[in-house]
Amino acid sequence: MRVGVGLGGLHPSCDPGKAKPNMPRAQRPHSPEAELAALSACTDDLGAGSVLSAELAEFCQSGVSVIIAVGGRGNVPLSGQGCACRVLEDGRMRILLLRRSNHAIIAAADQDAPIAVTFSQPLTHRSIQIKGINPATGEPTLSDRQAAVEQSAGLEQELRDVDYARRFTEAYCAVDVDDLVALDFDPVAAFVQTPGPGAGAELRK
Amino acid sequence: MTTTWLPEIRNALEGIVPSILATADVDGIPNVSLISHVQYVDPDHVALSYQFFNKTRRNLLATRLGSVTVVDPDTNAQYRLTLEYLETQTSGPLFEIMRAKLAGIASHSGMQDVFRLLGSDVFRVREIEPVASEVIARPMKRNALAAARRSCEQFSRASDMGELFDTLLACLQQHFGIEHAMVLMLDQVSKRLYTVSSRGYPFSGIGSEVGLGDGVIGVAAAQRVPIRIGHMTSQYTYRAAVLDSARAAGLEWECANAIAFPGLEAPQSQIAVPILCEDQTMGVLFAESTEPNQFGYDEEDALTLISELVSARVALLQKEETAERMQPAPSGNATAGKAIRLRHYRVDNSVFVDDVYIIRGVAGAILWKLAREHAQSGRVAFTNRELRLDPALRLPDYIDNLEARLLLLQRRLSERGAGIVIDKCGRGRFRFLVEGKLLLEET
Numbered sequence: 044m045r046v047g048v049g050l051g052g053l054h055p056s057c058d059p060g061k062a063k064p065n066m067p068r069a070q071r072p073h074s075p076e077a078e079l080a081a082l083s084a085c086t087d088d089l090g091a092g093s094v095l096s097a098e099l100a101e102f103c104q105s106g107v108s109v110i111i112a113v114g115g116r117g118n119v120p121l122s123g124q125g126c127a128c129r130v131l132e133d134g135r136m137r138i139l140l141l142r143r144s145n146h147a148i149i150a151a152a153d154q155d156a157p158i159a160v161t162f163s164q165p166l167t168h169r170s171i172q173i174k175g176i177n178p179a180t181g182e183p184t185l186s187d188r189q190a191a192v193e194q195s196a197g198l199e200q201e202l203r204d205v206d207y208a209r210r211f212t213e214a215y216c217a218v219d220v221d222d223l224v225a226l227d228f229d230p231v232a233a234f235v236q237t238p239g240p241g242a243g244a245e246l247r248k
Numbered sequence: 249m250t251t252t253w254l255p256e257i258r259n260a261l262e263g264i265v266p267s268i269l270a271t272a273d274v275d276g277i278p279n280v281s282l283i284s285h286v287q288y289v290d291p292d293h294v295a296l297s298y299q300f301f302n303k304t305r306r307n308l309l310a311t312r313l314g315s316v317t318v319v320d321p322d323t324n325a326q327y328r329l330t331l332e333y334l335e336t337q338t339s340g341p342l343f344e345i346m347r348a349k350l351a352g353i354a355s356h357s358g359m360q361d362v363f364r365l366l367g368s369d370v371f372r373v374r375e376i377e378p379v380a381s382e383v384i385a386r387p388m389k390r391n392a393l394a395a396a397r398r399s400c401e402q403f404s405r406a407s408d409m410g411e412l413f414d415t416l417l418a419c420l421q422q423h424f425g426i427e428h429a430m431v432l433m434l435d436q437v438s439k440r441l442y443t444v445s446s447r448g449y450p451f452s453g454i455g456s457e458v459g460l461g462d463g464v465i466g467v468a469a470a471q472r473v474p475i476r477i478g479h480m481t482s483q484y485t486y487r488a489a490v491l492d493s494a495r496a497a498g499l500e501w502e503c504a505n506a507i508a509f510p511g512l513e514a515p516q517s518q519i520a521v522p523i524l525c526e527d528q529t530m531g532v533l534f535a536e537s538t539e540p541n542q543f544g545y546d547e548e549d550a551l552t553l554i555s556e557l558v559s560a561r562v563a564l565l566q567k568e569e570t571a572e573r574m575q576p577a578p579s580g581n582a583t584a585g586k587a588i589r590l591r592h593y594r595v596d597n598s599v600f601v602d603d604v605y606i607i608r609g610v611a612g613a614i615l616w617k618l619a620r621e622h623a624q625s626g627r628v629a630f631t632n633r634e635l636r637l638d639p640a641l642r643l644p645d646y647i648d649n650l651e652a653r654l655l656l657l658q659r660r661l662s663e664r665g666a667g668i669v670i671d672k673c674g675r676g677r678f679r680f681l682v683e684g685k686l687l688l689e690e691t
Contacts, residue, residue: 108282110268110280110281111270111280112268112270112271112272112278112279112280112315113278114272114276114277114278115315118272118276118311118313119272119315119330120270120271120272120278120279120313120314120315121270121315121328122268122269122270122280122315122316122317122328123268123270123317123328124268124317141380143380144326144379144380144381156276156278157276157278158278159270159278159279159280160280161280161281161282163282170281170282172279172280172281174277174278207265210384211321211322211324211384214324214381214382214383215265215319215324215381215382234303236281238299238300238363242300242302243300243302243303
């Protein structure tokens with residue numbers, strides 16, 4: 044599976060017969076101010092050490108783009124993509140990613156490299172970054188596999204809604220459940236990353 | 249092991265699928281964000297758009313290292329590039345190329361009020377690593393190189409500049425499938441570009457003007473690099489360009505816009521390629537489409553090649569013309585018939601025929617000179633050479649574009665049915681034919 048969020052447009056050669064709507068996407072884009080205001084208004088008790096409100100945890104698991112960075116060898120960062128996210132009962136986060144696309148990232152995580160994951164919604168540009176420590180990789184559960192399939196399908200629908208051609212989104216969001224790896228970590232901070240004034244602010248009560 | 253070469257993966261650097269940028273601070277804490285596009289610079293370098301002073305930027309300045317994953321929107325092939333930050337450019341060709349492209353992406357994604365280019369961050373590409381993905385077949389596409397070759401073969405048959413430009417636009421339609429295109433030439437004196445040939449519009453717009461630096465056409469001419477945009481953006485439309493011009497145009501405003509620009513109302517894709525002569529802008533080849541993302545790196549390369557050949561062909565046509573000896577100038581007797589009133593405004597050399605605006609600038613000065621000589625002596629035959637040598641016309645010494653100005657004048661007179669015809673009668677010679685009696689007024 045390949046997931047991602049689209050800011051660009053449909054390439055005509057992706058689907059030559061497809062009509063191309065002229066409506067711009069994200070007509071009501073999300074904003075950093077809205078994110079910070081929502082957190083202020085949130086009545087959730089996040090609890091000691093928790094960085095995610097229930098709403099943010101739901102957003103991360105809602106079928107959005109999941110992109111990853113880890114510190115690689117020689118402090119050279121590595122970029123990659125995940126398929127899905129799960130927030131575990133003990134507060135740890137689990138990213139499901141394909142082994143064949145992410146060998147270097149998995150190897151760095153096994154070396155205890157710190158991690159960053161950004162969740163981004165194509166329709167609104169709403170983006171949240173989570174910083175994590177204590178990574179560990181393992182085999183995914185049946186529930187993990189189901190989550191990967193469901194969230195990838197959700198992202199694919201969003202990408203089609205923002206005008207990407209089906210033949211591209213199907214390849215981009217394809218999931219091979221037998222190739223999945225679970226990457227767990229402790230989230231230690233969350234930041235608003237929606238483009239605009241206020242982007243980069245830490246999300247904390 | 250096969251090494252991936254950056255030019256081979258340019259299609260992944262179009263900004264159609266956003267890229268993933270990872271950085272880290274000096275303590276190794278990573279940061280990851282989506283970026284609108286990675287710009288291909290040359291086989292060893294790319295550039296990223298610097299839009300906000302954020303964590304990513306702080307990390308890049310501190311560690312000078314980044315990792316970016318890019319996606320080919322046609323095949324879903326993916327690559328991870330290891331980047332080393334070199335410098336930031338805040339003006340110049342690369343900056344303008346990226347600013348135009350970003351404007352299109354921002355507009356398309358509803359972020360036109362948020363995305364703003366502050367600089368072009370240039371990186372050396374240290375490594376390109378293919379990332380395993382589900383790759384799909386690349387869709388069939390026109391071969392731009394073959395189309396360029398077929399076009400170039402046809403250029404050699406053109407015997408004058410008008411035929412050359414018309415052939416060029418016909419070739420774009422025939423071989424590239426480009427339905428809407430035009431050629432504009434630069435007036436070095438007024439620093440404005442004027443349309444000399446167009447194809448695929450409801451009206452020709454011959455003589456319509458674009459200011460140097462305005463819109464994709466003006467920016468391409470000013471920066472001497474191809475500029476292209478893959479989506480509709482109001483920032484780069486002709487309407488926005490003429491509004492910019494209006495602020496400084498003053499008296500010239502009315503004439504500068506008296507001829508409507510023929511461009512599409514809402515183009516989704518635009519490309520402007522400068523026609524260069526010894527690295528100086530001679531004109532611009534402009535094409536546009538109602539469909540998004542029609543002009544990629546390959547089309548840019550092909551149209552640049554074509555423009556190079558057009559430039560060489562123009563130079564050759566001018567050389568052949570200049571080499572011809574000046575012919576004696578016989579007088580005509582076409583002073584009978586209806587009265588044709590010409591009014592000339594010295595302030596900008598604009599010329600009106602029976603109250604209809606025809607032309608201004610150097611082309612206007614040429615028309616006025618021809619009309620005066622014709623009215624005084626009945627003279628009909630003229631040569632390009634004598635115009636070139638006339639100090640009153642103030643043609644620039646270098647790249648005077650005289651033939652393009654005459655072509656413009658010829659086509660404007662013909663379109664307006666002014667009763668005046670410029671009839672080419674050999675290389676470097678033409679006849680000034682008047683279907684009546686000229687009455688001249690000067691203001």
